[in-house]
Amino acid sequence: EPPVLGRKTYFVTDQSGENHQWAQCEDCSKWRKLPIDALLPSKWTCSDNKWDPERMTCVSPQEASMEELAELIPIKAGMVAWKDLCMVMQKLNFITPY
DSSP, X not given: OOOOOOOOOEEEEOTTSOEEEEEXXXXXXXXXXXXXXXXXXXXXXXXXXXXXXXXXXXXXXXXXXXXXXXXXXOOOTTSXXXXXXXXXXXXXXXXXXX
């Protein structure tokens, strides 16, 4: 059988040189920082965040602001700018500012 692909995540190295990945909750759209070796199912939510008990629910605040995430998560050429997309989503109340 072919492998089952999990949720798309973004691998980053922060300013201190630490490697980790970011995943977006399918229910609340908040981004959660996860260990570099975390493997996620295709449908991933905050309640699956067993690595960070303080952020295991959708009511928990996002660890980084949208501006900080825009600096961490790469943008591919031809895509809408991340900051612009976040601003539009906030105006439409799809996400809340942090």
